[in-house]
Amino acid sequence: MNHVQHWGEQAQKAVAAILDAHQKTPSSLLPILHDIQDQLGYVPAEAVEEIAAGLNLSRAEVHGVVSFYRHFSTKPRGRHIVEVCCAESCQAVGGRIVEAHAKATLGVDWYQTTRDGEITLEPVYCLGNCACSPSVRVGKQVLGRMTTERFDRLVENLGTVAVEVQ
Known part of the structure; x- marks a missing residue:
């Protein structure tokens, strides 16, 4: 797991690559969130916006899933x-x-x-x-x-x- 402590170019590229990898996968929200959590160590608010736009969902829908599941964190965590x-x-x-x-x-x-x-x-x-x-x-x-x-x-x-x- 490569933890990124802040949103920046590296995190943005990682999220874009994950979205591209799941582009043709139906119901891909959870796999996308898991991949982002695993790669970045958390799901940044900026990623929520990118995911929502990429999946044609509202930010509230994506945030609702992130906040519902205990596995996901919206702030950086320790190694x-x-x-x-x-x-x-x-x-x-x-x-x-x-x-x-x-x-x-x-x-x-x-x-x-x-x-x-x-x-x-x-x-x-x-x-x-x-x-x-x-x-x-x-x-x-x-x-x-x-x-x-x-x-x-x-x-x-x-x-x-x-x-x-x-």
């Missing part, structure tokens, strides 16, 4: 999305401690991104991992039995980039 489960099962066994620790450690609140642009913190309501509560998801990986210590190691590992020395 890693860390979701902390806030469901009852997780809260009953220390989830609120993990939640408070995550916010304090990252220095952000829900839906905010760390200053370095690496991590966005979001709540999620049940990851289906209740037997191993409390749980956190990073990308597609669900991590159970989360503790403050494990969270610290997780954040440390997210910031670690493997470098091949030749």
Whole structure:
């Protein structure tokens, strides 16, 4: 995923290419939105206008779909999305401690991104991992039995980039 932090020529070209790729696809709004989200890391307001014009829809129709689906974001997010489960099962066994620790450690609140642009913190309501509560998801990986210590190691590992020395 190539995250673009602001609307500019690069983002505009990416959106145009995505629209062109789906030109002959019926009901292409969702695939277009997914491609834009995956390439840019969010769906910029300017892209909503381009999509609406390209699909002969109103901006309100496109924005309605963007705002309805949780997968889509209208502002840039971090390279890693860390979701902390806030469901009852997780809260009953220390989830609120993990939640408070995550916010304090990252220095952000829900839906905010760390200053370095690496991590966005979001709540999620049940990851289906209740037997191993409390749980956190990073990308597609669900991590159970989360503790403050494990969270610290997780954040440390997210910031670690493997470098091949030749």
